[in-house]
Amino acid sequence: MQIDASKCVGCGQCRPYCTMGSIKFIRSAKGNKVHCSVNEDECVDCGICQRAGICSTEALFQPLHGWPRSIRGTFSNPLAEHKETRVPGRGTEEMKTNDITGRYQHGYAGMAAEMGRPGTGARMRDIEKVFKALAKLGVEFEVNNPLTGLLINKQTGEMNPEVLDEKVLSAIIEMLIPLDRVVAVLEILENMAEELDTVFSVDLVSRVSEDSSVPTAKIMEKSGKWFSYNGKTNVGLGRLHVKGGISR
Ligand code: SF4
Ligand code: SF4
Incomplete structure (x- = not known):
């Protein structure tokens, strides 16, 4: 601007x-x-x-910006679409609509680090640090996420060096992990926090178990880490096509 x-x-x-x-x-x-x-x-x-x-x-x-400055608007302006995915915003919608896509199955958790949120913004340089730390654990980054699209090496978490100085309002690292790795990922994120010149929030998504318990909540209770149930729940508004439960 x-x-x-x-x-x-x-x-x-x-x-x-x-x-x-x-x-x-x-x-x-x-x-x-x-x-x-x-x-x-x-x-x-x-x-x-x-x-x-x-x-x-x-x-x-608002001047028209070329690459790499253009990514500031596509991540930060909710009205701007990512050229590659044709989706506006910072991550993918599926984290909130698992009942439609079934991305997260029993035994797995969807996990996200919302970099720069709340209210500080984040440089891609800091986001790359988190990618690199998580890549060492062998996590699977969501391929349809616009941040993942900026990686030049998904195994090492290295981002396109042209974008590292760019700053965005926030951007979401999304990954799929087995439930038994949730605590290890949280520990990596906790350790990273001190090294970053920004803040982040962590989201955990899992399907509800047969006994109506939420597996990720059990893990969080056991770990003794603070968490809140106050997340978004989207039951698909009549488009439910994943059998056997809802996600939270
Ligand atoms: S840009 Fe417009 S609103 Fe902002 S200080 Fe100048 S005149 Fe006022
Ligand atoms: S950060 Fe957003 S609100 Fe602030 S000057 Fe830039 S475009 Fe305007």
Whole structure:
């Protein structure tokens, strides 16, 4: 995002809408005029400031960016589609619709690290560190996920070096793991947290067992790690075609 200094009147109305705090006041050399400017390195091209419709002079504008800057918008702007997957957003929808796709079967967990969430954003350089640490455990990264598409080596977790300086509002590393590896993956993520210049949240998805218990919840209780049931549950709204239970 950029601000046309010739149109901006420095009212500051757009600043509270910036997800990254990247809109700053700039004083003119003579000190008699103020306008706003976007720190483009910190801006993730989420478009929220512009979509808020708050700018009375239409000074905010989104330039068309080429590769690799273009990935900021595709991960951060919910209205932008990934060219490869034609899906908007940061990960795949299936984490919330397992009842339709059946991606996560009994004995397995879907796991995701939502990098940059809540509210800080994440550089691809930090996301690569997590990919690399997880790759050492031999986890299976989701092939339809747009972040996985940026890997040049799925065995080592190495990302395309051209994207490493790019920053996004958030992006989701998705993986499929056997239930007995959940704690090992959590430990890797916990150890990584100190090394990253961002935050992340972890999602765990599993199918409900025959006895109505949630296998991942049992694992979390046993591990003594904090967790919350307050996740999304999507039962497929009449399109259920996976037999034998629902996911949570
Ligand atoms: S709302 Fe528009 S005019 Fe006001 S500071 Fe932001 S860009 Fe400038
Ligand atoms: S596009 Fe997003 S990050 Fe960039 S200035 Fe606007 S609100 Fe801030």
